[in-house]
Amino acid sequence: MLRTVPISKLATSLFSLALPAWVKPVGIMLVIVSWSGFCYVKGMSHVQNNWDTQEKVRKLTERVEFMRVEKIVEHVKYTIVPQIQVVEKQGKNIIKKVPVYVPQEAADRCVINNGFVWLHEAARSGLQIPFDSGRVADAAPGIGLADVGRTITVNYTKFRTMKLQCQGLLEIVKSLPQEKQ
Numbered sequence: 001m002l003r004t005v006p007i008s009k010l011a012t013s014l015f016s017l018a019l020p021a022w023v024k025p026v027g028i029m030l031v032i033v034s035w036s037g038f039c040y041v042k043g044m045s046h047v048q049n050n051w052d053t054q055e056k057v058r059k060l061t062e063r064v065e066f067m068r069v070e071k072i073v074e075h076v077k078y079t080i081v082p083q084i085q086v087v088e089k090q091g092k093n094i095i096k097k098v099p100v101y102v103p104q105e106a107a108d109r110c111v112i113n114n115g116f117v118w119l120h121e122a123a124r125s126g127l128q129i130p131f132d133s134g135r136v137a138d139a140a141p142g143i144g145l146a147d148v149g150r151t152i153t154v155n156y157t158k159f160r161t162m163k164l165q166c167q168g169l170l171e172i173v174k175s176l177p178q179e180k181q
Contacts, residue, residue: 065177072175080168084161091157098149107145114140
C-alpha cells in the first residue's frame, strides 16, 4: 500500500537533506537575533513615544500654571497698586493738614523731651540709643509737636503701604503650584 506524505513534510525533509548540518543552528540563531532586534527597536520606540508624550504634558501643564500665576500677578498689580497709590495720596494729604490738626498754640504747650526722641529712635532703628538720664526731661532742640505728627503720619502710611504689598505677595504665593509629595 502506498503512503501519502504531506507536501510540507516533504519540502522540509528535502530542504534538510540539501543543506549541511551547521546551517540549521545558524539559521535558528539568525531568526532569534533578528526577532530580538525587532523587539528591542519596537520597545525603544514605545518607550520614546511615552517619554515624548509625558514631556509634552509636562510642558503644557507648566505653561498653563505659568499663565494662571501670571493672571494672578496681573490681578494683584491692578488691585493692590491702585490701593497703595490711594494710601500714599491720603498720607500726603494728612501731612499737609498737620498745621490744621496741630495748631501753633497746642504745639507751644506741648514739650517734646529728649526721652521721647530717644525712645522713638530706639523703636525706629531697633538699637538701644544711649541717653543721659539727667537730660531725659529736657526739651529736644528743634523738635515740635508738628514734627511728631508728620513722622507718625509717614510711618503709618509706610505701614499701610507695606501691609497692602504683603497682601498682594501672599495672594501670589498662594497661587503658586505646590510640590506634590
